[in-house]
Amino acid sequence: MTADTTETAAVEYGVHVRYEGDDDPEKCTARKLASFDLAELHRSDRATPYGVVLNPHADRALSPADADASNVVALDCSWESAGEAMFSLPGEHRALPYLVAGNPVNFGRPMQLTTVEALAAALCIFGREDRAEELLSKFTWGHTFLELNEEPLRRYADCADSAEVVEIQQEYLDRE
Numbered sequence: 389m390t391a392d393t394t395e396t397a398a399v400e401y402g403v404h405v406r407y408e409g410d411d412d413p414e415k416c417t418a419r420k421l422a423s424f425d426l427a428e429l430h431r432s433d434r435a436t437p438y439g440v441v442l443n444p445h446a447d448r449a450l451s452p453a454d455a456d457a458s459n460v461v462a463l464d465c466s467w468e469s470a471g472e473a474m475f476s477l478p479g480e481h482r483a484l485p486y487l488v489a490g491n492p493v494n495f496g497r498p499m500q501l502t503t504v505e506a507l508a509a510a511l512c513i514f515g516r517e518d519r520a521e522e523l524l525s526k527f528t529w530g531h532t533f534l535e536l537n538e539e540p541l542r543r544y545a546d547c548a549d550s551a552e553v554v555e556i557q558q559e560y561l562d563r564e
């Protein structure tokens with residue numbers, strides 16, 4: 389049997405977190421990922437690799453058009469300190485489109501995702517659901533996030549660009 393030459397190689401994204409350290413370390417999802425070597429924590433902007441920065445204040449929505457990035461980067465800090473000015477990292481800043489949290493603290497609430505949920509969502513939109521599952525597998529509620537967002541994540545991953553993602557997002561916002 390000959391290999392299917394139309395298949396493209398899966399991209400191995402680096403998973404990075406600019407770690408601010410002002411949130412409860414016991415509940416911090418980024419620290420837990422790092423303890424399993426599933427993410428690298430960085431203590432300064434300068435030390436954080438360039439990539440797609442997951443920033444809820446960004447003007448542009450994340451889409452498969454960003455999938456050529458090498459790294460996916462989140463900022464782990466408390467939501468109290470997560471104002472626009474905190475996102476001073478160099479990189480391509482993108483907001484995640486409408487998704488709901490699966491974690492017990494914010495269950496069912498849109499947009500305010502934990503760091504692991506945000507990273508997993510980005511990986512799904514880039515077609516790497518396997519990597520997303522790997523990250524979420526370390527959390528008892530991890531799979532709930534994928535179940536709750538199965539349809540929107542699948543639809544966002546099929547979009548060509550940010551404009552299409554925003555169009556689909558609007559359908560979910562209109563249902564709120």
Ligand SMILES: C[S@@+](CC[C@H](N)C(=O)[O-])C[C@H]1O[C@@H](n2cnc3c(N)ncnc32)[C@H](O)[C@@H]1O
Pocket residue numbers: 411415416417418442443444445461462463464465466467470482483484485499500501502503504506
């Ligand atoms: C504010 S921190 C809170 C982290 C929490 N302490 C934890 O342990 O997971 C969550 C980070 O996930 C990313 N994030 C969450 N929701 C997002 C959204 N709607 N759009 C883009 N990034 C988002 C951002 O990098 C954000 O700073």
